[in-house]
Amino acid sequence: MHAMAQAVSLSEAIAETVHDGDSVALEGFTHLIPFAAGHEVLRQGRRELELIRMTPDLLYDQMIGVGAARKLVFSYGGNPGVGSLHRFRDVVEHGWPHPIELEEHSHAGMANRYVAGASKLPFMVMRGYSGTDLVGQTNVKAVVCPFTGETLTAVPALTPDVSIVHAQEADRDGNVQLWGIPGVQKEAVLAATRSVVTVERIVDQLELRPGGVVIPGWVIDFVALAPGGSQPSYALGVTERDNDFYREWDVISRDRDQFTAWMQANVLGKVAA
Amino acid sequence: MHAMAQAVSLSEAIAETVHDGDSVALEGFTHLIPFAAGHEVLRQGRRELELIRMTPDLLYDQMIGVGAARKLVFSYGGNPGVGSLHRFRDVVEHGWPHPIELEEHSHAGMANRYVAGASKLPFMVMRGYSGTDLVGQTNVKAVVCPFTGETLTAVPALTPDVSIVHAQEADRDGNVQLWGIPGVQKEAVLAATRSVVTVERIVDQLELRPGGVVIPGWVIDFVALAPGGSQPSYALGVTERDNDFYREWDVISRDRDQFTAWMQANVLGKVAA
């Protein structure tokens, strides 16, 4: 049973929750990607992480590229609408900066793994994987319907040590509301042992919005203020997706040295918010 | 693949979708119970129905009491906050007006059965039933987690021939929005072969509300205008729950003759809306 979420600085929230070797899910499906939190994890020098995320995106390209990951659990490793994630490709194709383990799923599989985790069930049942080469490269099993005899696919629960998500706002009790594309953020928080939510702003009272998803403070460990904390992704109604940067990343990330210099100048060498 | 929902009269919607012997789910968890639609089913003289509903409530007390049911699939057969459903008790205890079959579940079981139906999966996995006497009186089976070896409970999908729900509003294309307590209405509609949604009003365009649940017209067969159609239940923001009537029902329904007279005067003898 959690106590009410504590509102702390981002650096404190990360220091309290993320340790070397942890399994860490930073979620946000295109929208509300917690870049600021991920960058803080890197600034604090965390290593050997099992990074979990449906769509690794630029953030995990950065985290993998600086060598923070031991393993990647994912379902789509691309730069949406642009092309490759070059650091992801480099680690898989050439083992740079060091080889990592891959555990690869489909989106439906990852989503249901979070559902199982949020439900505290060991697995969820779905149709999928069968007849594809993914079966041999992942972590799913067959399960037979006890009513119809149909063979379906069982996906194991995801229960990250830490889940980190970004939202538009929290109230002073740490209750969080996000709106727009909600992704799997609620499930990620509920499935995790520890959780951090970064927010654009703190408000006196949440006013429920159309499409608003509330995550109550009593299932969150830490809430940290991080205005603009999902840029170059975005927080609907607060910031805009920086599509130009997504395109620029294709250039920055292509070259190891340029990537390393960019990370030093823009992430690692910066002071925590 | 459904065509877009057709807006028709309630009597036409029921005539087109509900036939003798059908399995029919009229859902609405305390809120938005589709009384007008259920009454129309009775006025059209439907019999031998398999009535499915988490909380039979007054509506199913009425439908069972006039002899429309062959079977009841349910998880809580009480008059909420008042006490017994006397017609339900009478049919179970004394077989009046004729014996019916019972299939009894827990709320969690019924909810997951609708989830399975909406997902077009043959079953869902959950924890529950085991160690209780319900196991011997219902339709669940054991399933073993292929990852952990834990034995869990499998509940079979609910796939009603017809699902009927009530909502606050629809637009002219038959897209529906409901808000307040959403229950299992979306799942019931998605799980069914045919579906009817009755609404308080038709609007030019849906304006999304906080907590609003949208059911698009392309998964609904018929939308019918039925203002006040969930009374004595209610439609949040439009009508109020008639708690006094829930108490009065305890008196009306206690006696077979009084019940029959009341139904004749207030339901069966009335003209369709």
Add this chain to the structure above:
Amino acid sequence: MSGAGETPAVGYDTGELQTIVAARSLAGKRSCFIGVGRPSTAALLARMVHNPELVLVYESGTIGAKPYRVPLSIGDGELAQTADFVVSVPEMFNYWIGPGQVQVAFLGAAQVDRHANLNSTVIGDYAHPKTRLPGAGGAPEIATGCAEVVVIAPHGKRTFVEQLDFMTTRGDHTTLVITDLGVLEPRGGELTLTTLHPRVTVEQVQEATGWELKIAEQLGTSPEPAEHELSALRELVSR
């Protein structure tokens, strides 16, 4: 937990006392799952007197409901209107109740056995019952999902039975059984009388229990309702 050092009330009835004792059990708790009737009244009283931050959860889907009046049903409009947020019934059971996100559950029952197992299905044989009760509802999964289960029931031999007619709900997580005569707690896997309400005797409780009841060596007495507890309760039910 309350009552001590307060002005004791006079002239209350045993139902009021039971509600007040149940409300006290929610001091310091984060969240409570409640049904209708006395459990709902007790939880609302707890928010008034002991624990204004208590999160009330109803199985209808309302989380953080703050009703002014005791609701007749678990789905009254006021619950949705005052909730922190509202979820679907599948989400309620799968994400909130099953995984134990709600700390305490208040449950009632028609029959309770010595292991705090509950019957809310039938009196008599299932196929040919003497009395058909409403059935399981959310109780079985609430009772295994919530870490602490508090049973609230009237103390009598029809309720506290040697053998349930039907086992609807398992008692594994039950921490307290609060009756109108006293409080039972599981000790060594069996319900044991640990507290008597004022002016109730052990013999009275044994007489109202359908099995040979275990009695705790250190038997406590519930503090008298304080004047402010009783007046808050009466004000609440008069709303």
Add this chain to the structure above:
Amino acid sequence: MSGAGETPAVGYDTGELQTIVAARSLAGKRSCFIGVGRPSTAALLARMVHNPELVLVYESGTIGAKPYRVPLSIGDGELAQTADFVVSVPEMFNYWIGPGQVQVAFLGAAQVDRHANLNSTVIGDYAHPKTRLPGAGGAPEIATGCAEVVVIAPHGKRTFVEQLDFMTTRGDHTTLVITDLGVLEPRGGELTLTTLHPRVTVEQVQEATGWELKIAEQLGTSPEPAEHELSALRELVSR
């Protein structure tokens, strides 16, 4: 389906033609699942020219999105802002895609085999790939959930291969493969060339296909892009 009797356009490129042919395939359809790039452009064009009621579904959770511009990502803000409603990713896959509530899916791929199976995972060996591609994403379950799957891919031997390096997505539900040279359809379980784009020869298509391609006896020709199709497409991409 379109083009006939219209003023034919001149001076278009093969990519534009491919997009226009893909857009035509959505006439009369209820709903379409789309990713980014050409499929997204084609579906938006379909809404402009052939089917203003077409419901666009993106795996990000936006149902009934009506973007004015071709979105860069499947999660651009405009998609959520213009959607009829937005659902979580688990709901998208479990309630909408898996059960077949979305009629048509547009998919792309790095490799396509003669059974319309797709590879979007790796070129080369999985453990030591020559090129690591993004991976499955939503494709496998979209391809088996939607009743009709339309594959949109550039026609060349690197794409249309005898043997996939990795089978990411099954082709069972594929109804059309639209390339920049023509249209393939499954006939007797194998992709068969049924339509050539204007001025393309069978030999050209065979040369660009990595297996001995079946050719339909009745080989059609795609109607030339109509002026209004091409101008709508160019206006759309210029936004």
